Amino acid sequence: MKTHVPDVGRGHRLVRGLGSRRSASSLLAWAVALVAAGITLPDIVGWALVDATWVAEDRAGCDPAGACWAFVVNRLPQFAFGFYPPEERWRAAVALAWPLVSLAIAxxxxxRRRAAVVAAALAFYPPVAGLLLLGGLLGLPRVPTSQWGGMTMTVFVGTVAFVAAFPIGLGLALARRSSLPALRLLGTGFIEIWRGLPLIAVLFIAVVMVPLALPPGTELPRLVLALVGITLYTSSYLAEVFRGGLQSLGAGQGEAASALGFTYWSAQRYVVVPQALMAVVPGILNTVVALFKDTTYVLVVGLFDFLSIVSAAVADPRWLGLATEGYVFVGLVYWAFCFLLSRVSARIERDIGRGRERGRSA
Incomplete structure (x- = not known):
């Protein structure tokens, strides 16, 4: 009886052939990218830097061959702080810089305790920044929310919505995994309803329909109503991220904690939830990035975020025809913030990986 002997040499030849094809494809892709860069980069650099105008009083003072960054330079305070009173802009500057400094620390x-410092800074941000921006206490002049805007509005809405949605989303994830049928049904229903609605619809419901249900004479600022809607919307997405982390642990962690004498809530606090959160750090940061970009939807309910302030400035007769510069600036700012968040996520993942390696070696 003949025994079939696999042709090992043929297998190695196939692997080498696939590797050579991939190398050829990679080289071709790099060649195409370099050719495209060689064709487009000189014109882009010439328009954006070489022929650009940085100082001018209006559109007429800009070189038509290059970008008119003077538009951005002149409007930068408004882009950053909206219609906030100039003499009080230091308050808006603190509210704008606070989350950015927290990310820089991260x-x-x-x-030691860097994570606790960053978490505490973000947790205290909503009440302190809200008081600082609104005023009316501690000798600060009151500034109505209708005068807030620009990048300050975008960062404030995004940070407050995330900080408020985090505990709500965690509670919803625990409720959806609860052994109590009523609690599980309520958590599941809340998550599915809010995730099934588009954010624009949520904002319209919050700003237009909710005031109709309030007692006569009760009026809430649009910003507060929009924040409530965005927070509940974000909490439903965070709940699913947290649920994925909880499910990845299985039931063994909770059962082991129970065997050691932990109560349900102490087991969740000290054993289950910390491990689940570490497992879903990329998902949490991805939700933050999506939330930061989704803050642009507040313009549909009359709030002037960063994008809407730039759009309004583009329509100024003194700067007509500079939409490209305005939206390129918006894109660069959003990209820089999202890139910073991605670096924070990568840093946290590396720290978690090092901690696990130390734990194995110990």
């Missing part, structure tokens, strides 16, 4: 050199 990316900076490591130190």
């Amino acid at each position: 990316l900076g050199p490591g130190f």
Whole structure:
């Protein structure tokens, strides 16, 4: 009886052939990319930097051959702070810089309890920044929310919505996995209803329909109503991210904690939830990036976020025809913020990986 002997040499030849094809494809892709860059980059650099105008009083003072960045330079305070009173803009500057400094600390050199410092800074941001921007206390002049805007509005809405949605989403994830049928049904229903609605519809419901249900004479600022809607909408997405982390652990962690004498809530606090959160850090940061970009939808309910402020400035007769510069600037700012968040996520993942390696070696 003959025994079939696999042709090992043929297998190696197939692997080498596939590798050579991939190398050829990679080289071709790089060649195409380099040719495209060689064709387009000189014109882009010439328009954006070489022939650009940085100082001018209006559109007429700009070189038509290049970008008119003077438009952005002149309007930068408005892009950053909206219609906030100039003499009080230091308050808006603090509210704008606070989350950015927190992210910079998360990316900076490591130190003891850095995660706790960043978490505390974000947790205290909504009440402190809200009080600082609104005023009316501690000798600060009151500034109505209708005068807030620009990048300050975008960062404030995004940060407050995330900080408020985080505990709500975690509670919803635990409710959806609860052994109590009523609690599980309520958590599942809430998540599915809010995830099934587009954010624009949520904002219209919050700003247009909710005031109709309030007692006569009760009036809430549009910003507050929009924040409530965005928070509940975001919490439904975070709940599913957290549920994925909880499911990845299985029932063993909770059962082991119970065997050691932990109550349900102490097991969730000290054993289950910390591990689940570490497992879904990329998903959490991805939700934050999506939330930051979704804040542009507040313009449909009359709030002037960063994008809407730039859109309004483009329509100024003194700067007509500079939409390209305005929207390129918006794109660069959004990209920089999202890139910063992605670096924070990568840093957290590396720290978690090092901690696990130390735990295995110990």
